[in-house]
């Protein structure tokens with residue numbers, strides 16, 4: 001049942017190319033335009049939206065952070081991302097022109113469910129992104145985008161996360177199509193890039209032996225930091241969460257630009273710092289990230305860098321370098337998170353922990 005793998009988690013990591021492909025299946029109409037059959041909100045209802053609030057917990061929250069970057073960039077609609085457990089208790093401003101997007105792999109997370117119930121009492125429309133057909137959250141939502149990861153058994157979310165990202169990109173592109181904020185050609189181009197992702201993820205999975213070796217070198221580590229910027233920032237947070245959950249290690253993710261505002265004080269000789277390097281582009285993201293890497297390295301950190309193929313600038317500052325396929329910055333989380341999943345899985349295995357059933361955790365958190 002684990003297809004020859006030691007853990008469900010490992011099996012699920014390797015299923016990600018298929019899960020991503022399945023979550024993209026049937027999304028184009030005969031005219032090639034994007035269609036979402038469980039959308040159930042009319043084009044007019046979608047055009048009337050002036051604000052989006054994404055609510056979720058844990059890994060799903062990090063998918064929501066990526067969604068914010070994508071939706072604001074492609075659709076120019078303001079997006080807030082909020083932890084479901086905080087949302088209901090702060091008297092959020094909601095009305096009929098606010099779309100609430102609930103992201104939940106299980107569809108049963110109590111915090112998220114209570115949050116959407118509250119949103120509906122305020123006349124907001126609720127759209128669920130969910131992996132579990134017929135679960136409570138989609139049943140209580142106005143519209144659903146189902147992900148097609150298949151059952152996720154490992155407590156640590158992996159293929160659930162990647163397919164949530166896919167659903168978030170599809171939602172962003174769909175809104176851009178309906179609102180006309182992007183030309184059809186551009187939407188088509190991004191859809192094409194998404195459709196090429198399973199192949200790109202396969203390339204990253206082929207690097208598993210290198211990532212495993214790196215993970216095993218770090219069994220003695222007491223603490224690991226993760227740095228990212230832009231869409232790589234939620235990836236850093238997710239990498240840290242995986243390591244906490246599975247290896248019971250102190251792990252923290254930071255936005256690289258925040259280093260000098262405090263976290264750099266944590267850096268000491270030999271501290272492993274995993275750096276998600278943005279693709280080289282017209283913006284300054286890549287160079288800013290490089291200077292962050294230089295700063296931690298100058299203070300003795302051991303820099304483990306994930307950077308795109310052909311990025312030679314990073315090499316002199318990387319103690320270890322894992323190569324990612326070249327993809328646009330907004331889509332980079334789909335490839336960048338995979339080595340971090342493999343890293344946490346292998347490190348926890350090397351420490352002798354139960355990867356599929358980490359202590360104190362449940363797969364679906366049905367109490368608030």
Ligand code: M6R
Nearest residue numbers: 058059060104105106109156157
């Ligand atoms: O089923 P959900 O997506 O609503 O679950 C949310 C979190 O409980 C979940 O992502 C949790 O953080 C995972 N254990 C992360 O690996």
